[in-house]
Amino acid sequence: MTSRAHPYMANSAPELRDELCRAVGVSSPDELFAQIPADHLTRTPIELPPPLASEVELSRHLRSILGRNVDCERTLSFLGGGCWQHHVPAVCDEIATRTEFLTPVWGTPSSDHGRNQAWFEFSSQLGELLELDFVGLPVYSWGCAAGHALRMAARLTGRDVVLIPDLMDPERLAVMRTYCEPPGMRGHIELRAVPTDPATGTLDLDALEAALSERAAAVYVEIPGALGAVERDPERIVALAHAHGAEAVVGADPISLGVLAPPGQYGADIAVGPTQPLGVHMNCGGGVGGFIASRDEERYAREYPTLQVSLCPTTEPGERGFSLTLFEQSSYGSRELGNDWTGNSVYLWAVVNAAYMSLLGPAGFAELGELILLRSHYAARRLGALPGVAVRWPGFFKEFVVDFNRTGRTVAAINRALRERDIFGGGDLSSSHPQLGQSALYCVTEIHTQEDIDRLVAALTEVLR
Amino acid sequence: MSERTLRRYHAAVWDEPIVLELGREGRRGMLLPAPEAEVRATAGSVEALIPQGARRQRPPELPQLSEFEVQRHYLHLSQETLGMMGISLFGTCTMKYNPRLNELVTARPWLAELHPGQDEETLQGVLEIVHSLSEILCELSGMSQFVFQPGGGADAAYTQACITRAYHEHRGELAQRDEIITTIQAHPCNAATAAAAGFKVVTLPLEEDGYPSVAALEAAVSERTAALMVNNPDDMGIYNPNIRRWVEIVHAAGGLAFYDHANFNGVMSRLRARELGFDACMFMLHKTFGAPKGGGGPAVGAYGCSEELVPFLPRPLVRRDGDRYTIEHEGPLSIGRVREFWGNVPQVVKAYSWARALGAEGIRRAADLSVLANNYMEERLLAIRGVSKSFPELTAPRLEMTRYSLAGMTEETGVTVLDVQNRMVDYGIDAFWLSHEPWIVPEPFTPEAGELWSKEDIDYWIDVLAAVVQEAYERPEVVRSAPHNQAIHKVDGSGADDPERWATTWRAYQRKQNLAVA
Secondary structure, eight states, X not given: OTTSOOTTOTTOSHHHHHHHHHHHTOSSGGGGGTTSOGGGBOSSOOOOSOOOOSHHHHHHHHHHHHTTOOOTXXXXXXXXXXXXXXXXXXXXXXXXXOHHHHSOOXXXXXXXXXXXXXXXXXXXXXXXXXXXXXXXXXXXXXXXXXXXXXXXHHHHHOOOEEEEESOOXXXXXXXXXXXXXXXXXXXXOEEEEEOBOTTTSSBOHHHHHHHOOTTEEEEEEEESOTTSBXXXXXXXXXXXXXXXXXXXXEEEOGGGTTTBOOGGGGXXXXXXXXXXXXXXXXXXXXXXXXXXXXOSOHHHHTTOOSOOEEEEEBSSTTOEEEEEOSGGGSHHHHGGGSSSOOOSOOHHHHHHHHHHHHHHHHHHHHHHHHHHHHHHHHHHHHHHTSTTOEESOSSBSSEEEEEOGGGXXXXXXXXXXXXXXXXXXXXXXXXXXXXGOSEEEEEOOTTOOHHHHHHHXXXXXXXXX | OOOOOOOOOOOOOOOOOOGGGOBOTTOOSOOOOOOOHHHHHHHOOHHHHSOGGGBOOSOOXXXXXXXXXXXXHHHHHHHTOOTTSSBOOBTTSOOOOOOXXXXXXXXXHHHHTOOXXXXXXXXHHHHHHHHHHHHHHHHHHOOSEEEOOSSSHHHHXXXXXXXXXXXXXXXXXXXXXOEEEEETTSOHHHHHHHHHTTOEEEEEOOOTTSSOOHXXXXXXXXXXXEEEEEESSOTTSOOOTTHHHHHHHHHHTTOEEEEEGGGOGGGTTTBOTTTTTOSEEEEETTTTTSOOOTTTOSOOEEEEEOGGGGGGSOSOEEEEETTEEEEEOOOTTOOOOSSSTTOOXXXXXXXXXXXXXXXXXXXXXXXXXXXXXXXXXXXXXHTSTTOEESSTTOOSOOOSOOOEEOHHHHHHHOOOHHHHHHHHXXXXXXXXXXXXXXXXXXXXXXXXXXXTSOHHHHHHHHHHHHHHHHHHHHOHHHHHTOOSSSSSOXXXXXXXXXXXXXXXXXXXXXXXXXXXXX
């Protein structure tokens, strides 16, 4: 076997390898590892499963394993909560697999011009959706974006408390806690929960006002909230934060912004949110990404941890190019003195996100927002009419809490029964939000037809009988 | 320089407008279904469902394009990106072939349309791959468990910093242990993530052997030491032979030792981080393990650790129970999450596929070829006028990359390494890597051939460098004003840090242009 060349390695044919050895003046590559002391070398040879060097075998192997998954295209799924099933336009899939975008790392500003422009168009179109003028290149996820934004707010204000709603997504909150450092660390930021109104699922504004103090670096609120509820008066939340010298940081799902107010409209200082809904497959959670945006004010811009590109002139009059801006404040520029850190992120998805936003345009976002709103509310009405089933809050977008407490069944049991009917029920909230008892978070998007929702209702009717 | 004739090349030039300048009122790129009549009748209207203050007042000023126009625009942008269509010896990033099979397999619904919250019974295939790759990486490193949640190498370094916090807190020593030690040749992310996790950073400088001395480390460690974060070999291709002693010193002081395996390619199958004493290490799947880089992610910093640190790992972890795979969602001592969900799962599958395609013998071969190719380059590169090697007095062969300097050329011609980089792309050669900050070597460049590139490609790359250096001596203005054959000319970034001129969005650009005109 070793006498054959490997398709991934041009110099792997023995005669070609020997040609290189001769040129270097060694009889074997082993001689080139003289820097490594003998007692550092592996004590036992590496043992791995036998190679599948031919694509024929490898393809079959991968198919045989992955074929055991049951996916959300075959099964009707109502799972959401930080990763959502939306339609991915075919053009987005083509752009995502273009080798010029997929394979490389960095070029020069000229040789990377097309990709830099795509990145600029990611930021620009997101800026239009958010009504904010400064947008960084994406970070790993919404939770990471929120974590960075809260650290920005803490640096901006010199304060160390952030007020958050008591109903948060557990994954995202766990990430934010990590970013806010445990108590005892010098940069610890305390996340203090503000109660939500049990009738609406939105922030209790009196409680928010009472919780605000001169220690508050920021108020962090999500619109729509982690459990779907839409704040009715975001301007008031921002005003309350500002009245106490705190930054207003808003988490927003960009897919909602055809119908919901953009953070810039009601004066938010920093907006964060997910990028996966904008044309990226769920990928078992591997499609997530996050954005950070703000008004284009130097005060905020100087705190970004991200990389970003700026539109710039070139040496040719009238020609446009792009250059990194504020590189020196990144960890690449200033190591531990930079703002947090940056590195590889989800930049390929930024290109895909740009294509997605271009495809939708203003009318697409308006239609999409309306469709999701109406279908999710239709689902809520139908489910809420089932015996023993209630929908928690009336004002929501895309996701809503279905309360099964009065059915006497657990969400786990209900979801097991639904799975037998080829349906993935909503995410179980019973351990992440014990105060809600046996409740589930249902997600309805543009991919769910009325027929799908009716099928869910019929299945649940059977299951709960 | 070679007598060989260089190929003609010119990048695609489209003068592609910003997408927001394109389109016409009323044009559509994507339609959505109309809500069903019963849906509409039951649900009501947007106005009824969303109060005025929470509704959007103005439509977003997005472009209005047909579907084809969007497709063509982004294809034009892809063509205006050299994107490894030439020869990319981008050092520290280990440019590899990204097998198309892996793209096709992971694009299918059986992976692309999985939700991480599905019941584990429905995820057995992907769980098997996650578990199997962890086992493969454990065999390569000697570690006990890997997680793939970190979204890149820097995120894995951050994971290490967070685990360092949790480990010392568990032992009641966190208040005392507030320093993380690294070296000036470690990637900036090690220092930056340590600081972002709340630690003070101690950075050791290089000494005459090309790495910090044992004495310097001994002087740096104390009861305040929380961890060491270090790469080896470094980006100059220099291997610190005292690394085992280093780990012992840090352990004796009570700290953890983290091996940033960014430069694993040359030492694959020859070293196991755990056998050197390290408590944890990190592999970049988008680098060493054949997954694509995406121009900066989605990436995976696979983080592996010893049995002792497993309780602190972020969750979820995939466990094997006979022939079933299960998900461990929480752990009492776990740091929780560094990112939502289990990581960039498609990249995990691609890395698994790559490792299976090579096997142990293939991985060894890849390491050998990458070190061989790097050493092959050296003689030819040093024959080019104005090129010198970092720490030239160190004669032992370098590993999979070597840092060189063009300072000699710059002194004699005024042409800089950035100019050379800008000129090489005129020949269809992808940009080379210079050096992370700070530049210890003046006018640095760092080629890394890896196992992918043929001898002919490597020779051609050197031919182009030689031709450009010759131009620098003979016609420096051509190099200084480069590029000439690219999608655009040389970018003037002088305003990019000026608040009056920077523009990360079209909105900002238009506003500032209008102000400038007014």
